[in-house]
Amino acid sequence: MDHDVIVVGAGPVGARLATVLAERGVDVVMFEEHASIGRPFQCAGLINPWSMAQVGLEHTVLQEIDGATIHGPHHASVSVGVRGQPRTSAVCRNRFDEGVVHQALKAGAHLHLSTTVTGILSMEDGGWRVHHQRGASSGTTTCRLLIGADGAHSRVRHWLRSGRPKEMMIGNQIEVTGFETEDRWLEMFTGESIAPGFFAWAIPTGFGTHRIGLWSSPDRLDEASPEELLNGLMHTSRHASRFANCQVVARYCGPIPGGMVRRPVKERAMLFGDAAGLAKPTTGGGIGPGFKQVGMVADTLAQAIHSDLLSESSLKKIAKPWDDLRRHQTRARALRNLFLTESDDETLERHVAVFSQPDVTEMINRLGDIEHPVPLGIEMLRKVPSFRPLALKAGWAMLTA
Numbered sequence: 001m002d003h004d005v006i007v008v009g010a011g012p013v014g015a016r017l018a019t020v021l022a023e024r025g026v027d028v029v030m031f032e033e034h035a036s037i038g039r040p041f042q043c044a045g046l047i048n049p050w051s052m053a054q055v056g057l058e059h060t061v062l063q064e065i066d067g068a069t070i071h072g073p074h075h076a077s078v079s080v081g082v083r084g085q086p087r088t089s090a091v092c093r094n095r096f097d098e099g100v101v102h103q104a105l106k107a108g109a110h111l112h113l114s115t116t117v118t119g120i121l122s123m124e125d126g127g128w129r130v131h132h133q134r135g136a137s138s139g140t141t142t143c144r145l146l147i148g149a150d151g152a153h154s155r156v157r158h159w160l161r162s163g164r165p166k167e168m169m170i171g172n173q174i175e176v177t178g179f180e181t182e183d184r185w186l187e188m189f190t191g192e193s194i195a196p197g198f199f200a201w202a203i204p205t206g207f208g209t210h211r212i213g214l215w216s217s218p219d220r221l222d223e224a225s226p227e228e229l230l231n232g233l234m235h236t237s238r239h240a241s242r243f244a245n246c247q248v249v250a251r252y253c254g255p256i257p258g259g260m261v262r263r264p265v266k267e268r269a270m271l272f273g274d275a276a277g278l279a280k281p282t283t284g285g286g287i288g289p290g291f292k293q294v295g296m297v298a299d300t301l302a303q304a305i306h307s308d309l310l311s312e313s314s315l316k317k318i319a320k321p322w323d324d325l326r327r328h329q330t331r332a333r334a335l336r337n338l339f340l341t342e343s344d345d346e347t348l349e350r351h352v353a354v355f356s357q358p359d360v361t362e363m364i365n366r367l368g369d370i371e372h373p374v375p376l377g378i379e380m381l382r383k384v385p386s387f388r389p390l391a392l393k394a395g396w397a398m399l400t401a
């Protein structure tokens with residue numbers, strides 16, 4: 001074989017996997033269809049402390065974020081977080097992605113840019129023949145293990161017939177000057193006419209710019225496009241006056257896959273990150289779950305590659321810890337649906353008003369972990385009288401999730 005492992009896609013998750021495998025003596029090559037890393041940029045760029053600690057790329061942070069103000073559809077709002085205690089960081093995604101890829105190269109992985117993987121062929125004696133195209137020239141490379149880390153619309157996932165992510169949301173974002181918020185504090189806007197079933201955000205990125213975006217699911221958009229909704233937030237919503245001086249300096253749009261695919265592991269093949277459907281149902285963040293997925297299998301996978309024990313059943317055993325990720329994702333989605341996605345504007349307004357009661361805000365600040373929303377959700381259902389009617393529904397949703 002030409003290499004032990006081929007990773008299709010040099011996004012943050014593919015590059016993180018390449019790093020941990022190369023550090024363990026595995027011969028890895030990454031194929032990336034774009035000419036440079038981290039472009040096109042399609043992300044709000046929030047990286048939580050745990051993910052940042054995995055890669056130590058603090059120099060890519062533009063602004064630490066201590067908390068958030070959540071606006072209900074009508075008048076209610078609540079601020080959660082504690083000043084001076086960072087919950088997450090807004091990074092420069094280009095520099096962050098470049099940093100992760102650089103670590104992979106330093107660990108000994110190889111990278112081919114401007115090289116699109118166009119097909120895969122399973123070989124009789126084990127392993128894969130991978131077809132790729134670079135400009136006018138095409139070629140093939142062989143490997144013992146194939147990794148699909150090729151993003152939300154993964155072609156590798158399609159070729160392997162691994163199933164689809166449970167949900168596919170759409171994110172749309174612009175970068176603006178002229179928006180005013182408190183430093184180190186982000187804002188979230190809810191309401192059927194703003195981001196049906198989900199929310200919009202304004203994230204300070206330092207240097208006087210903000211990322212303003214929203215996410216929703218196609219089935220909730222009716223006729224409206226995400227761009228129209230974002231326009232509505234900025235020009236006709238009750239928040240419009242706050243956007244009056246905004247100048248748009250950049251625009252991005254991209255898919256957000258939520259819900260791990262049914263078969264992330266096949267004979268001599270695995271899916272990671274967005275390709276596996278790993279984004280968080282509560283925030284759309286995909287880098288933290290992708291890094292977790294990598295960390296869970298790094299040692300055992302490297303050993304299996306060295307021993308060439310890469311059958312589907314061996315890889316399934318290695319990937320067993322991912323069951324926890326899947327369970328967590330499913331429960332988080334059930335709670336999100338209950339508190340946000342399936343609430344009409346009146347209910348949502350009531351929820352935000354309840355969140356703003358001092359004892360509830362204190363509970364959110366104590367238990368609210370962007371990585372683990374489930375314990376907070378369960379505690380609120382148990383302890384906050386206004387949410388008790390939801391508890392039975394939540395219990396059922398989680399049991400059947």
Ligand SMILES: Cc1cc2nc3c(=O)[nH]c(=O)nc-3n(C[C@H](O)[C@H](O)[C@H](O)COP(=O)(O)OP(=O)(O)OC[C@H]3O[C@@H](n4cnc5c(N)ncnc54)[C@H](O)[C@@H]3O)c2cc1C
Binds near residue numbers: 170
């Ligand atoms: C609007 C928006 C806001 C977001 N905000 C956040 C956020 O704040 N925090 C967060 O954690 N996540 C956020 N996300 C999600 C985040 O961007 C993804 O979860 C993350 O990029 C997934 O990383 P990945 O490495 O799995 O895939 P990707 O970053 O998508 O990388 C896949 C790579 O594969 C390459 N590729 C694809 N097909 C091929 C092929 N056939 N051959 C070769 N190369 C190929 C692509 O060019 C790409 O470089 C957001 C997403 C959107 C759309």
